[in-house]
Amino acid sequence: MRVLAIAAGWAAALTCGAPATVPAGSTQLITVSASAYGTTVASLELWQRRGACWRRSAGPWQENLGRGGLSPHKREGDGATPAGTY
Numbered sequence: 759m760r761v762l763a764i765a766a767g768w769a770a771a772l773t774c775g776a777p778a779t780v781p782a783g784s785t786q787l788i789t790v791s792a793s794a795y796g797t798t799v800a801s802l803e804l805w806q807r808r809g810a811c812w813r814r815s816a817g818p819w820q821e822n823l824g825r826g827g828l829s830p831h832k833r834e835g836d837g838a839t840p841a842g843t844y
Contacts, residue, residue: 774811779843787812795841796827 780787787805803817826838 790821790823790839792823792828795829798823798825798827800828800839 785807787807789803789805790800791803792800800821800823801818802821803819804815805812806815807813823839824837826836828841829836829838830841832838832840
């Protein structure tokens with residue numbers, strides 16, 4: 759079973775099909791969606807693939823990000839939460 763975390767606003771796009779960066783064979787996703795880079799509050803959701811479609815299995819929950827907010831250019835010590843696919 760593969761688990762993948764996605765950040766920065768993809769949750770709304772997950773229904774049938776998946777973004778190209780989701781590895782083939784993935785069956786579960788964790789998404790963390792924020793309204794903008796730099797914000798310190800986000801929404802966390804859990805997803806399960808059923809055939810070709812993704813269905814939310816839990817959430818959403820409000821989560822706190824690092825003091826530097828969400829950042830596509832994370833650097834050690836900046837207090838930010840990295841954006842990307844992991």
